[in-house]
Amino acid sequence: MTKPFHIRLPDGSVREVEPGTTPADIAAAIGPGLAKAALAAKVDGEVRDLNRPLEGDAELALITARDEKDALELVRHDYAHVLAEAVQNLFPGTQITFGPATEDGFYYDFAPAPDRGPFTEEDLPAIEEEMRRVIARDEPLVREVWTRDDVRAFFEKQGEAFKAEWVMELPAEETITMYRSGGWMDLCRGPHLASTGKLDPQAFKLTRVSGAYWRGDQKNAMLSRIYGTGWLNRKQLQQHLTRLEEAAKRDHRRIGQDMDLFHLQPEAQGSVFWHPKGYMIWRQLEAYMRRKLDAAGYEEVKSPQLMDARMWEASGHWGKYRENMFVVPDEVPNTEAEGPVISGEGDWMALKPMNCPAHVQIFKQGIKSYRDLPLRLAEFGCCHRNEPHGALHGIMRVRQFTQDDAHIFCRADQVVEEVRIFCDLLDGVYRDLGFETYEIKLALRPDQRFGSDEDWDRAEQELRDAVAAAGRASDEFGWEELPGEGAFYAPKLEFHLKDAIGRTWQVGTIQADTVLPDRLDASYVRADGDRHRPVMLHRAILGTFERFIGILIEHHAGRFPLWLAPVQAVVATIVSEADDYAREVAAALAAAGLRVETDLRNEKINYKVREHSLAKVPNLVVVGKREADERTVALRELGADVSQMNLGLDQLVERLRKAATPPDLVRD
RNA sequence: GCCGCUUUAGCUCAGCUGGUAGAGCACAUCAUUCGUAAUGAUGGGGUCGUGGGUUCGAGUCCCUCAAGCGGCACCA
Numbered sequence: 001m002t003k004p005f006h007i008r009l010p011d012g013s014v015r016e017v018e019p020g021t022t023p024a025d026i027a028a029a030i031g032p033g034l035a036k037a038a039l040a041a042k043v044d045g046e047v048r049d050l051n052r053p054l055e056g057d058a059e060l061a062l063i064t065a066r067d068e069k070d071a072l073e074l075v076r077h078d079y080a081h082v083l084a085e086a087v088q089n090l091f092p093g094t095q096i097t098f099g100p101a102t103e104d105g106f107y108y109d110f111a112p113a114p115d116r117g118p119f120t121e122e123d124l125p126a127i128e129e130e131m132r133r134v135i136a137r138d139e140p141l142v143r144e145v146w147t148r149d150d151v152r153a154f155f156e157k158q159g160e161a162f163k164a165e166w167v168m169e170l171p172a173e174e175t176i177t178m179y180r181s182g183g184w185m186d187l188c189r190g191p192h193l194a195s196t197g198k199l200d201p202q203a204f205k206l207t208r209v210s211g212a213y214w215r216g217d218q219k220n221a222m223l224s225r226i227y228g229t230g231w232l233n234r235k236q237l238q239q240h241l242t243r244l245e246e247a248a249k250r251d252h253r254r255i256g257q258d259m260d261l262f263h264l265q266p267e268a269q270g271s272v273f274w275h276p277k278g279y280m281i282w283r284q285l286e287a288y289m290r291r292k293l294d295a296a297g298y299e300e301v302k303s304p305q306l307m308d309a310r311m312w313e314a315s316g317h318w319g320k321y322r323e324n325m326f327v328v329p330d331e332v333p334n335t336e337a338e339g340p341v342i343s344g345e346g347d348w349m350a351l352k353p354m355n356c357p358a359h360v361q362i363f364k365q366g367i368k369s370y371r372d373l374p375l376r377l378a379e380f381g382c383c384h385r386n387e388p389h390g391a392l393h394g395i396m397r398v399r400q401f402t403q404d405d406a407h408i409f410c411r412a413d414q415v416v417e418e419v420r421i422f423c424d425l426l427d428g429v430y431r432d433l434g435f436e437t438y439e440i441k442l443a444l445r446p447d448q449r450f451g452s453d454e455d456w457d458r459a460e461q462e463l464r465d466a467v468a469a470a471g472r473a474s475d476e477f478g479w480e481e482l483p484g485e486g487a488f489y490a491p492k493l494e495f496h497l498k499d500a501i502g503r504t505w506q507v508g509t510i511q512a513d514t515v516l517p518d519r520l521d522a523s524y525v526r527a528d529g530d531r532h533r534p535v536m537l538h539r540a541i542l543g544t545f546e547r548f549i550g551i552l553i554e555h556h557a558g559r560f561p562l563w564l565a566p567v568q569a570v571v572a573t574i575v576s577e578a579d580d581y582a583r584e585v586a587a588a589l590a591a592a593g594l595r596v597e598t599d600l601r602n603e604k605i606n607y608k609v610r611e612h613s614l615a616k617v618p619n620l621v622v623v624g625k626r627e628a629d630e631r632t633v634a635l636r637e638l639g640a641d642v643s644q645m646n647l648g649l650d651q652l653v654e655r656l657r658k659a660a661t662p663p664d665l666v667r668d
Numbered sequence: 669g670c671c672g673c674u675u676u677a678g679c680u681c682a683g684c685u686g687g688u689a690g691a692g693c694a695c696a697u698c699a700u701u702c703g704u705a706a707u708g709a710u711g712g713g714g715u716c717g718u719g720g721g722u723u724c725g726a727g728u729c730c731c732u733c734a735a736g737c738g739g740c741a742c743c744a
Contacts, residue, residue, distance in 0.1 A: 107739095117672095118671060118672060119672080120672060120673070121672080121673070121738095122673095207738095208672090208673095208738055208739070209671085209672060209673085209738085209739085210671065210672065210738060210739030210740065211670060211671025211672065211739070211740055211741095212670095212671080212739070212740045212741090213670075213671095213740060213741065216740080216741075217741085218669080218670075218740085218741050218742085222670060222671055222740080223671090223740090224671075224672085225671090225739070225740080227738090227739080257679080258679090264736095265735095266717090266734075266735050266736085269735075324742090324743090383744095385743085385744090387742080387743075388669050388670095388741080388742060388743090389669070389735090390669065390670075390671095390739090390740080390741080390742085391669090391741085391742060391743065392736095393737095396744090397743070397744080398744095401744070403744075494744095505744090506743085506744065507744075508744095509744075540744075542744095543744045544744050546744090547744055548744090572704095573701095574701080574702080574703055574704090575701050575702080575703090576701060577701080602700080602701070602702095603702090603706095603707085604700095604701090604702055604703090604704095604706085604707065605702080605703055605704055606702090606703090606704065606705060606706070606707095607705085607706055607707080608704085608705095609704045609705050610704090610705035610706055611705085611706085612705095613704095613705055614705080620704085622703075622704065624703055625703095626703085634703085634704080636704065644704070
């Protein structure tokens with residue numbers, strides 16, 4: 001193109017420019033301030049390099065640090081590049097692979113030189129220093145269009161097998177670009193900042209190293225990944241590091257130990273020892289869920305832990321899920337000192353990894369009529385799954401867990417309505433538990449699955465329809481479809497909670513399953529007397545108690561809502577003369593149904609206030625001689641301002657009784 | 669399961685180049701009865717994750733296994 005063309009700017013003005021003009025030229029023409037601040041350009045909505053010539057009429061916006069989202073992504077991608085260059089400077093023979101921007105920073109995956117081994121955290125300070133030198137050199141980042149074969153030849157010559165492999169797999173229509181910074185080159189789609197010097201050398205930090213599989217596949221080589229966090233300026237970095245510290249303080253493992261809620265130990269790897277205080281939270285949560293389920297027309301059941309392998313063969317778990325199951329022999333172990341403990345000749349049984357097959361057995365007892373549907377069978381079902389060692393994490397990811405599970409057996413034409421009702425139930429529960437927002441995803445058929453494509457088509461569509469009917473298939477709920485993520489027997493809706501510091505956790509789910517009723521031969525009798533397969537909806541709201549309580553701990557940072565708090569009030573004395581009165585106050589609170597303790601120790605009130613505050617006791621009821629004489633209390637609430645309230649004993653009991661009422665039992 | 673790191677008192681951690689364990693908190697005893705985030709004194713407490721090796725001698729060096737942590741893969 002040789003003729004001038006027109007560029008429209010965000011303020012609506014239009015500039016006529018000559019071919020070869022770059023966004024940087026336009027920025028400079030507008031003003032030196034903008035030229036300096038510009039990081040990249042948005043051309044017809046696509047982020048591009050500042051120095052990449054414009055090709056024709058277009059809308060142009062210049063990206064500066066004010067456009068935080070775009071700017072951060074650019075900057076992080078550049079930090080990743082600088083990281084790669086720095087590593088190759090310091091460790092010749094290291095191969096480069098991928099290095100994208102992430103949520104709060106960047107990483108780069110390397111194949112270390114054979115004589116070197118993976119990177120360790122001890123390498124990081126030196127790499128950071130080298131990165132600062134690369135930034136200080138302020139090399140321009142130059143975009144070049146190459147041919148596929150040239151790129152391959154280039155990388156093969158350099159001994160870069162991974163890059164050479166990757167370029168050959170890029171889509172044929174893709175323009176292949178290389179970025180040059182000084183003498184260093186990388187295959188990269190871009191865009192990038194104009195030069196490395198645009199980065200703030202004090203706004204990044206390398207945070208950790210880890211292994212990562214080449215292209216995310218377990219069968220491939222293990223690469224060495226270096227993570228960093230990167231920002232536009234030093235202040236943002238500091239804020240981020242502070243946020244990380246705050247998040248660490250919320251860690252459920254730390255709080256669980258500090259508040260004496262539970263513990264884990266190697267002899268029961270992946271299973272939780274619940275202490276009295278932790279189990280009190282569980283009991284409150286379970287009681288709440290039971291009330292909600294009762295009210296929603298569910299019937300609670302309890303099913304066996306151990307079932308014969310034949311049952312799991314019939315359900316399909318034996319074939320598709322066995323590597324996650326704890327299988328045990330149905331055989332008396334040998335108690336002789338010598339010889340094998342078991343001969344292996346007995347039948348096999350397995351601890352249940354799911355409750356569904358057992359619930360089908362309950363459904364199948366007797367003949368079910370269409371009039372019995374929907375039948376909603378609920379169980380706080382304790383399941384075991386043999387999770388890989390590396391997957392275990394505190395009480396969030398364990399091997400023994402209890403689901404708030406239920407299976408709704410219904411007619412095909414009831415599915416959409418049942419899913420809609422479920423969405424409302426779940427919504428109310430999350431709100432009661434203090435979560436304002438959650439996201440909904442639809443996980444579609446996986447490669448490994450049972451059932452016909454027609455069944456999957458229908459089941460997937462029904463879940464879509466139901467979410468739409470519930471009014472939740474919108475951006476507000478982060479609606480998204482996830483190909484290949486479904487369970488082997490059914491597609492599933494996933495409900496992801498967003499916690500107080502913005503992390504998301506998958507908890508609730510509902511799955512529309514026609515496969516299992518068929519495999520296990522469940523049927524109901526229709527009005528015309530024919531037998532039909534029911535649809536089975538697998539569903540959970542909390543997911544598991546273990547994981548959910550972990551989320552609650554981190555969400556509330558241990559400061560549970562009063563109705564869930566293990567200890568709701570401590571009555572602490574100032575002088576021992578008030579001991580008898582303190583016992584009376586505690587007894588009155590306990591009689592009103594509150595979980596209360598007394599602290600009559602011979603310690604200063606400062607000491608007691610500090611200790612119970614750190615223990616996150618929601619209400620501290622202080623009594624001294626004055627209160628004992630006047631039959632009042634001084635109430636100090638956790639988290640509120642330090643001012644105390646002076647109340648009569650009756651007022652206190654009424655106030656706390658009301659405040660501690662579970663949300664579903666509150667009557668206005 | 670894979671990669672890296674870690675494992676010392678109930679908890680959090682110190683222990684340099686190998687010479688036979690230390691702090692704070694917690695706990696116990698005593699004194700103190702003190703009005704809203706730590707009163708003081710004294711004391712008890714550790715086969716230094718497991719098993720092996722090197723050495724005159726190992727918490728310190730090497731190997732094995734295990735668990736924990738951060739990721740990857742997997743997943744509620």
